[in-house]
Amino acid sequence: MFQKSICLWGYKKIGLTLLGTALLYSGQLTLGQDSSTDLSSIAIPRIPQALCFGMTDISERRALEICDALSLQQTVKARELAQQWIQEKPDLAAAQFAFSEILFTIEGNMPRALYHLNKAEELTGFSSLAEALSSSDYQWHYLTLSQLSYVHQLMGDQLKSLAYLELINEVYGQDVESFKGWPLIKLKDFDGARASANKVLESDASDRAKARAWNTLCAADLASLAPIESMTACERAISDDSNGGSDTVYLSNAAEVSLSLLRIDEAEAYLDKATRYLNPESVADPWIYKLYLTMNQGRFDDARTALDRMLVWREQQEPIVSKMNRAEHFLVSANFLLLAGYSQDAIKLTATALNQPDRNGSYSADDSQKDSYAALVNMMANRTEYQVLLENRATMNWGESFDSRITAFSLQLDAWRAERRAAALFANADVLQNRLRPYAPLDVHIPEWVEPEIIRLIGTGVMSNILDQALSNGAFQLNEGYYHAYRTEISSLDNDTQATLSAGQQALALLPQQEVLLRARVTARVAEAAFDVSNIDKAVKMYEIAYQQDPSILRRLETSLPVNIVADESLFSDLTKSFLVKSPRFREVESGLILEIKSTPLLSICLKSRSGSPLSCYTAPASENQDNRWDAQKMTRQFHTQAFGLGYDISKAQRSTLLGSSVILSSQNDSNLQLNRETILER
DSSP: OOOOOOOOTTTGGGGGHHHHHHHHHSOOTTSSSSSSSSSGGGGOOOSOOOBBBBBSOOOOOHHHHHHHHHEEETHHHHHHHHHHHHHHHHOOOHHHHHHHHHHIIIIIOOHHHHHHHHHHTTTOOOOOOHHHHHHHHHHHHHHHHHHHHHHHHHTHHHHHHHHHHHHHHHOOOOGGGGEEEEHHTTTTOHHHHHHHHHHHTTOOOOOHHHHHHHHHHHHHHTSSOOOSSSOOOHHHHHHTTTGGGGHHHHHHHHHHHHHTTTHHHHHHHHHHHHTTTTTTTOOHHHHHHHHHHHHTOHHHHHHHHHHHHHHHHHHHHHHHHHHHTTHHHHHHHHHHHHHHHHHHHHHHHHHHHHHHOOOOBBBBSSSHHHOOOOHHHHHHHHHHHHHHHHHTTTTOOTTTHHHHHHHHHHHHHHHHHHHHHHHHHHOOOOHHHHHHHHTTTTTTOOOTTTTTTTHHEEEHHHHHHHHHHHHHHHTSSSSSSHHHOOEEEEEEETTTTHHHHHHHHHHHSSSOTHHHHHHHHHHHHHHHHHHTTTOHHHHHHHHHHHHHHHTTTHHHHHHHHHHHHOOOOHHHHHHHHHHHHHTTTTTHHHHHHSEEOOSSEEEEEEEEEEESOEEEEEEEOOSSSOHHHHHHHHHOOOHHHHHOOOOOOHHHHHHHTTTTTTHHHTTTTTTTHHOOOOOOOOO
């Protein structure tokens, strides 16, 4: 998901003292003097070093007190001062703006901030520079216009954002061209964005402005379905800005472009560099994308480390930023928890991401894409939890399983609802075509091993046509293995075994070796097809490979391993075998993988290859106060947990931390809280 980078204070850092001086020298402002006045005689005032709301010459005592509190991170005091000021002086533009900044920057309450910004604009509303500078409120008018442009951009009204930029230029003569590119990108006016960026590059704009222009060109270059030929624009965004080489947004964008060119190792190198420069004001968290990459590659230990580092990074971010990218944190965490076997927590995370409105003016993807992704993973999590329920039910009699049957119906209903929501959001043919392109950089980041799930939502016939269109448009010109991976999924869902085997073999021959989880999915589909045509040897071999690459794939595909159950003659082993036979994860085949059950010296269940190499084992002592049936139930359930997850013990406390706070958890059931939890994204 391509990102935009602008400093937290945006255009306001220029300062009106500098702006007014520049306008005097340019002849755009006479301040009531004759045009023949010798401007060189006007003394340039000294610029104070301290900034207040990004400005250099704020003089209101209350505003300075608020800024002092903010600089000391006394956010509660700053809010109290701003609220008291607006209560005392509701008709003062400065008070309205100051309170809006507290709501915006500290609380992330976008609607209320916009309300007070509109009030501030009503109280000023200057139409010319002479009119503005004749009032003591000219600074607040300029600040209000710049922030209104930004807020409307985040809230998705790009036309209003551009209109306020034009107003800044008309009234104050401020060059805002470098800020126009991103709203134009969001409007999908890629030609207009290129023209605007080139205009900046041809001017004597600052390095930062030119870096923004290169960033805009980079995004515009990625607009076509076919991969771009080079990374020149994105590399210039890094090299042409004084902070570009350490700017997390530019480095993350460079990683996204590298991925779109399938330079996977190069992408990780950019991310590793980005992780070395903590930027609390940046919306980009490179650990999010590091976590995605390591999951894709089946590097689960590295993924667990990335998850931990991501949480540490999030804790260091400014309050506004931590709210801006929380949906990204929720969704990447949900993916990891789904792989690790914590599907209930994945359901909570994805539901929270769906329930909370996001502001994504700094991302190339829009709200519907985030929602479609969240709904897709929510569907997967509900289906996976249903499979876990079936595994547990295999250990129960009918009476014991009564409650689980009610829960199962609820999970199926929730999965169906999420599926329909995701299908509706993915229904646009153009969006789907770009979605099929490997690592489509302008779209929301959906892992390649998750994307085949879209086929079941849309239907194999529709997807088959769109897939062929994407192929002819060049979406797979860098690697047709991804095309054959989709073909494998389509053929499998259509129960066309020969086509599945053919497409699967082609996909496995062409896909990058780093695509471990996608390869595991393709391998499992090939294994199913081989089993259906009674090629048991090949099926068992492919199932073993898929299982070793991704133990959770059996649950997600709702399929079972062919196993030969070998047990001793104990009552515990007999009961355990009866439970395992009923499990949806296993089917008895004489020449299948070995599933060994032992009662001595410890209770154990062990899945082994046909050569006897252990794949997953669970061992525990027999209970002292329970019978054999209780032990068999417990061992069977624990074995399923061990065998079809990653084996990581993620504490309940850490899983709650992934959700951000208990307030977020409760907001899922409190509509009033949901209405107040607005989010915004940094420029």
